[in-house]
Structure formats: C-alpha cells, structure tokens
Amino acid sequence: MLEFRDISLSDKSRAERALRQSDFRGCEYSFANNLAWRRLADTKLTFFDGFYLLCAFNGAAHPYFTFPAGCGDIHALLREMRIFAEHNGFPLTIGGVTDVQLRFFEESFPGMFTAEYDRDGSDYIYNSSDLIDLPGKKYHSKRNHLAKFNELGCEFSLISEKDFDDCIVFLTNTYNNNADHIDDSFVAEQFALNTYFSYFGELGLQGGILRCDGQIIAVTIGEPVSSDTYCVHIEKADTSFNGVYAGINNCFARHCMSNYRFVNREEDLGLDGLRKAKSSYHPAFLLDKYIVTFL
Numbered sequence: 001m002l003e004f005r006d007i008s009l010s011d012k013s014r015a016e017r018a019l020r021q022s023d024f025r026g027c028e029y030s031f032a033n034n035l036a037w038r039r040l041a042d043t044k045l046t047f048f049d050g051f052y053l054l055c056a057f058n059g060a061a062h063p064y065f066t067f068p069a070g071c072g073d074i075h076a077l078l079r080e081m082r083i084f085a086e087h088n089g090f091p092l093t094i095g096g097v098t099d100v101q102l103r104f105f106e107e108s109f110p111g112m113f114t115a116e117y118d119r120d121g122s123d124y125i126y127n128s129s130d131l132i133d134l135p136g137k138k139y140h141s142k143r144n145h146l147a148k149f150n151e152l153g154c155e156f157s158l159i160s161e162k163d164f165d166d167c168i169v170f171l172t173n174t175y176n177n178n179a180d181h182i183d184d185s186f187v188a189e190q191f192a193l194n195t196y197f198s199y200f201g202e203l204g205l206q207g208g209i210l211r212c213d214g215q216i217i218a219v220t221i222g223e224p225v226s227s228d229t230y231c232v233h234i235e236k237a238d239t240s241f242n243g244v245y246a247g248i249n250n251c252f253a254r255h256c257m258s259n260y261r262f263v264n265r266e267e268d269l270g271l272d273g274l275r276k277a278k279s280s281y282h283p284a285f286l287l288d289k290y291i292v293t294f295l
Helices: 009-022 031-036 074-087 099-108 128-133 137-150 161-178 184-198 244-256 272-279
Strands: 043-048 050-056 064-066 069-071 093-097 113-117 123-127 155-158 206-212 215-226 229-237 262-264 285-287 290-294
Touching: 009 031, 009 043, 009 050, 009 069, 031 184, 031 229, 043 074, 050 074, 093 099, 099 113, 099 290, 123 128, 128 244, 128 262, 137 244, 155 244, 161 184, 161 206, 161 215, 161 229, 184 229, 206 244, 215 244, 229 244
Parallel strands: 064 093, 229 262
Antiparallel strands: 043 050, 050 064, 050 069, 093 290, 113 290, 123 262, 123 285, 155 206, 206 215, 215 229
C-alpha cells in the first residue's frame, strides 16, 4: 500500500525529475509551492515508480490527491490510490485535474467517476509578452497605472540574500496591517513565506523588489513551472504608492519572464478582489481544473 510522509527539501531532485517529465503548467506542479504550502492542508508525498504523488490529508471534506506527475504505469498507480483511499475510508478524489487529464479519465474510466468544475482553483495564464508590453486598447488603463508608478522614481532589483531580512519584515508588516483576524490560512501563508526565504537558493526561486527612498514597497517571488510557463507565487505591495502593483508586475515580467511564452499567476480562491485584479490583466486563458471523484 502507498505510504505517505512529510515533504522535505531532500525530496527536491526526485520530485523535480518527475515534474519535468510531465511538464504541467498548473501551480500545483511546483516543488517549491508543495514544500512551502504543505501545512495548509497537511499535504504529504509518496513516490511510486517514476511518479511523484501528493495527498492533502486535511481537505475540505476528506483527503484528496493531486494528479500524479512523472511517467510509468499510471493505471497501476491509480489502482494503488484507490486501495489507499478505500482502506482509509474515503472516496478516491483527485484535484487539480485539467481538461487533458479529464479526457484521460473519460477514455480510461467511462461512467466510473464524477467531475466537478473547480472555478476557484483554476489558474490564470497570461501571454508573457502582454505583461511585458501591455499592448493595445485593452491595456490602456494598465499603461496609465504604470506611468503614474514611473513618476515615483522607484528602483527595481532582483532579490539577493542580502535582501531577505528586509523582505520578511515588509511582508510581515503587510500581512499584520491587513489581517482582520488570524486563521489557519493566515498562519499557513506566513509559514510559506518563511519557507521561500529559508530555501530561496536551494529551491531555485527568483524574486523582485521595489524600493522607494530606500524602503521596500513591493515584493514578488516566482520560478519557471514548465518548459514554456513561468509561475508567480507571491506578489505583495504597499498600495499607498500609486501604481505600485502595475510597477512590480511589469518590472518582474521584463526581467524574468521574457524567455517563457506564458505566465501562470495562480488561482483566485473565489475571492472577488483577486478575481477582479487577475481578470483585469486579460489572461490568454484559464487553466480550468476539475475535482474528480470515483464512484
């Protein structure tokens, strides 16, 4: 039977080998994300032949898997996943299933599962050239925001180790000033940020900061998630500075994303403010995701 354990940094090379083989664009397929956010849903891992498999043991209703990354006998692994689920008293449920993966299930297991569209968990995918150039009429307002930002005379730089402490202080203050209350997701996010900076180099992360008069006013972190897609994990800014989000978004795109066709800015979690902000940058498409539950 499958045996799951805590995710650790030592799993990186084996996990990333499987992730590269699958080359999925979803934000779930970042080992840095998996390590950083493992506390949110008590996510653990296992390896099966050439596959890297995650299971969130503190799901909304019951534990659920992420569609496996890697290569090998996927049918054998799915059988093991079903045995594990049934032995532990929950239905085999797989989240983050894309259209391509859903077609695989429809062809391989017709009539044996239900699929629920997960709009809140679907990723926003943009053309990198759009975020860099802000072309055409639809980006007129974004160019205006960027022009106002440029008037501030801020300095952009890529994050280096000497910036870590300042970034952590800025992010901590940002969350403390905006948090109405402390809940599990707030604590998990603080843990994720600490993980990103604790293992920044080891995880192969990149980041950018904006400073105004020497003080940090925005921080962002990302990394390539597939051969053609760059993923932005964190983007936080002090909105008392006019156009600051447009500024950090554009600067980071120009410095780190030009070699990738797409940019994944992750999901909106069903939050109206996030949905409006992410939609305003006109995604090339949503990476639709489904929750598949076997009957």
